[in-house]
Amino acid sequence: MTDHRASFDAAITFGNGGDLVVHGFRVDLPGPDTAESEIAALFVASLGLLMTDTVRLTDLRIFAEPHKGTRGGPSDRRQALEAPERGALVELGRLPHEGGTHLEAPGGDLAAVPLGGAVDVPAVVVRVTGAGRRTIDVGSLAAFDVRGHAVLLHTGLRAGHRLTPEAAAWSLEHGAALVATDADRLEDDARDVLLGGGAPVVEGLTGLEGLPPTGILFTAAPPRLQGVGRAPVRAYARVPKIVESRTK
Known part of the structure; x- marks a missing residue:
């Protein structure tokens, strides 16, 4: 079975104030049809972020690539x-x-x-x-x-x-x-x-x-x-x- 990953830019706001912006971030995916909401959740889990308010993904791409071991992802065993x-x-x-x-x-x-x-x-x-x-x-x-x-x-x-x-x-x-x-x-x-x-x-x-x-x-x-x-x-x-x- 071919592994898949996603690449994206993301902007996060936090419930207790502040924000975070990243470019070209990558996470492991369970499959090529993973919903954007689930990719956003994987992103938050991979960084161990707390008190997130909103997560907005842009320039989202899904492609075949071996998993790297995203925390909370499909290969985190x-x-x-x-x-x-x-x-x-x-x-x-x-x-x-x-x-x-x-x-x-x-x-x-x-x-x-x-x-x-x-x-x-x-x-x-x-x-x-x-x-x-x-x-x-x-x-x-x-x-x-x-x-x-x-x-x-x-x-x-x-x-x-x-x-x-x-x-x-x-x-x-x-x-x-x-x-x-x-x-x-x-x-x-x-x-x-x-x-x-x-x-x-x-x-x-x-x-x-x-x-x-x-x-x-x-x-x-x-x-x-x-x-x-x-x-x-x-x-x-x-x-x-x-x-x-x-x-x-």
């Missing part, structure tokens, strides 16, 4: 993590001739990576595939609840997008369990921040375009090798049935 059912498995690891998929451990010791930090970890997919800028900064991550989650960076490229050290530090401060990317490698400065803060790094993923932005479980368990800091892993995601059924 946080409740699915409360009691996930076993569901479909999605291969995320590259074959060796494609460069493989690797995990690097904090402290240079794969044996110290706990199973709970590498198996069935709740995950969010941060898509920057359509972004004009190639810098993945705090603004790319801030809409997601990353505490206890694997942060999967979907760049659509094996090189070219750069995770900033500030974004890496923000991920740690907000409790991310690990950070992974479909690029061959993260920038050294961002990797150093993550590993220094105790978060494993997974590089060389594939197949992220087939995942919903939230509600999935990520696995990339490394071999239990003492004194070895980096090794190939077979990475995959589990899409619980409650999420799978809502994305069909």
Whole structure:
């Protein structure tokens, strides 16, 4: 099923005074026939706005585009993590001739990576595939609840997008369990921040375009090798049935 999103300008007034104007805002839609009133509600929910009085949309366009994980939108599946059912498995690891998929451990010791930090970890997919800028900064991550989650960076490229050290530090401060990317490698400065803060790094993923932005479980368990800091892993995601059924 093809995902759809909306782009629009919006003007909001608030019941306790003040207003807000935005241009070119985008939200995920449940379908191509979503009513304008529902799009306005999704916009308000995505920003967590309170005491809104009127919402006026202009220059509204609906188009096919993968969901990005709008808060309160069709791909926001946080409740699915409360009691996930076993569901479909999605291969995320590259074959060796494609460069493989690797995990690097904090402290240079794969044996110290706990199973709970590498198996069935709740995950969010941060898509920057359509972004004009190639810098993945705090603004790319801030809409997601990353505490206890694997942060999967979907760049659509094996090189070219750069995770900033500030974004890496923000991920740690907000409790991310690990950070992974479909690029061959993260920038050294961002990797150093993550590993220094105790978060494993997974590089060389594939197949992220087939995942919903939230509600999935990520696995990339490394071999239990003492004194070895980096090794190939077979990475995959589990899409619980409650999420799978809502994305069909």
